[in-house]
Amino acid sequence: xxxxxxxxxxxxxxxxxxxxxxxxxxxxxxxxxxxxxxxxxxxxxxxxxxxxxxxxxxxxxxxxxxxxxxxxxxxxxxxxxxxxxxxxxxxxxxxxxxxxxxxxxxxxxxxxxxxxxxxxxxxxxxxxxxxxxxxxxxxxxxxxxxxxxxxxxxxxxxxxxxxxxxxxxxxxxxxxxxxxxxxxxxxxxxxxxxxxxxxxxxxxxxxxxxxxxxxxxxxxxxxxxxxxxxxxxxxxxxxxxxxxxxxxxxxxxxxxxxxxxxxxxxxxxxxxxxxxxxxxxxxxxxxxxxxxxxxxxxxxxxxxxxxxxxxxxxxxxxxxxxxxxxxxxxxxxxxxxxxxxxxxxxxxxxxxxxxxxxxxxx
Numbered sequence: 310x311x312x313x314x315x316x317x318x319x320x321x322x323x324x325x326x327x328x329x330x331x332x333x334x335x336x337x338x339x340x341x342x343x344x345x346x347x348x349x350x351x352x353x354x355x356x357x358x359x360x361x362x363x364x365x366x367x368x369x370x371x372x373x374x375x376x377x378x379x380x381x382x383x384x385x386x387x388x389x390x391x392x393x394x395x396x397x398x399x400x401x402x403x404x405x406x407x408x409x410x411x412x413x414x415x416x417x418x419x420x421x422x423x424x425x426x427x428x429x430x431x432x433x434x435x436x437x438x439x440x441x442x443x444x445x446x447x448x449x450x451x452x453x454x455x456x457x458x459x460x461x462x463x464x465x466x467x468x469x470x471x472x473x474x475x476x477x478x479x480x481x482x483x484x485x486x487x488x489x490x491x492x493x494x495x496x497x498x499x500x501x502x503x504x505x506x507x508x509x510x511x512x513x514x515x516x517x518x519x520x521x522x523x524x525x526x527x528x529x530x531x532x533x534x535x536x537x538x539x540x541x542x543x544x545x546x547x548x549x550x551x552x553x554x555x556x557x558x559x560x561x562x563x564x565x566x567x568x569x570x571x572x573x574x575x576x577x578x579x580x581x582x583x584x585x586x587x588x589x590x591x592x593x594x595x596x597x598x599x600x601x602x603x604x605x606x607x608x609x610x611x612x613x614x615x616x617x618x619x620x621x622x623x624x625x626x627x628x629x630x631x632x633x634x635x636x637x638x639x640x641x642x643x644x645x646x647x648x649x650x651x652x653x654x655x656x657x658x659x660x661x662x663x664x665x666x667x668x669x670x671x
Contacts, residue, residue, distance in 0.1 A: 314376065317360040320346045323375060326362070332379040337387065341406040344443035347375065350402040350433055369423040371399050373475065377504070378403055380520055384497045384506045385471045392416035392467075394489060394544070395452070396459035396498075397475035397528075401430035404452035405437055407471075411450035413558045416469070418545050419454040420462065422529060427454050439670045445648040448558060457542030458531045460485065466544045474498035477525035487515065499525040557665055561648065568647045 314330045317323035324342045327333045333342060348359035352367060359365075365372045381403070387393070389412035395404045398419025408417045421427050434452065438444055459474065460482060468491040477499045478486060487507060490496050496507040497520075504521040531540075550558075652665050 314362045316362070319360060320348065323347065323360040323362070327375060327379050330376070332376045332383075334383055337410055338379065338382045341382065341409045342375075342379065344409055344446065345402065345406055345437065345441070347372075347402065349436065350400045369426050370429060372402060377521070377523070378406075380504060381473055381497050382406065384504075384520055385473065385495055387411065387471060390414045391470040392491075392547075393418070393471045393473075394469040395419040395473050395475070396486075397421060398430065398452070398454055399426055399475060401434050401452060401454065403473070403475075404430075404454075405434060408450040408452055409443070409447045413448045413450060413550070415450040416547055417450045417452040418469075419452055420457055420459045420542055420544070421454055422456070422458055424456045427456050430454055438667065442644060442646045444667070444669065445646055448562070453545040455542060455545060457540065458529065459542070460528060461531050461540055461542050462489070463541045463543050467547065468494070470494045472496045472498075474528070475525070476529075477502075477527040479527060482528065499523050560665060561652075564648060564651050568651060 314323075314326035314332070317326055321343060324333065324339060327342070328339065333339050346359075348356045350372060351359045351365065352370070355365065355367065362375050364374045364377075385393075385407070387407060387410040389410065391411055392415065393404075393407050393411060395407070395418070398404050398421045401419065404417060404419050408415070411417055419430070421430065431454065438449070438451070466489075469489060470491055471494060472486065472489050474486060474497075480501060483500060486496055486498060487509065490507075490509045492509050492512060494509050496509070498505060498507075502522060502524060503519045504523045506518045506520055508516040508518075510516055649666060649669075652662055655662065657665075
């Protein structure tokens, strides 16, 4: 079994490899991937495999390979304030990364068939919110999950700006998936063995692009009740934020701006030598075939003219020449959560400080 990129030693090295292989291409997607450690979504006994570019499945719990998630994130073209629906939301790993980009005024919903996986996803979400410093670097759109079959969504549900389906969609369900989209929205799903991006450009007009050749386990067909009626899935309501919550978002945003201005002021007051550049050889790699675990058998990149021009070529790239680190610099200090420090230093009652910090444990 192999992957599109080599295994990393940690989450950052995995992301470096995905960038080098051009699976991650935009800064927003890179930030989201670096902010959430993939290993946090594995069971403890399987974490040694977290940074391999492979799918993972244990019972009903499933994670797609990192290269698949990065292609999905890039194809969705996420922006703050959009609404997102994840069909087959699983562990919530993808939904949480999406939530970092959508921000506090987005909508982030997931539908998952298995109730035990919903509980697992909620535990992982709670762990991220309570313990990760990444939470304070973003304004998070917290995902909401409901249990049910995504082919039984109530017909009166709202439409979404972005939709992803994490299982193979049969051709007869293509129109059903398209109707979940607003005009201007983007749907990404495995369709006829291809990871496909569909953009709704008008009420009855669509643009389709094939991204990757993939093999996903197919959607599970609904089981009807004894009466023959389906169990309709009702998506979470789009809640209006309270004035108190809006105030918290505004205050945290203002504090972040102050921290940024202070950092820029300190950086501007010091003189630094311009970085020197040296040339190094960089080999651009393109992987033709990816093998996954279980039913996700393979995924091969669909060739484009730019791929053909750059395939297996040695290219020279200018990179800053780094100075030799001093002994004291070999072990970096742990990152500082400046937002938390600033809030705790404010002359405010402790309950208000804790509210501004979402009662986080760190």
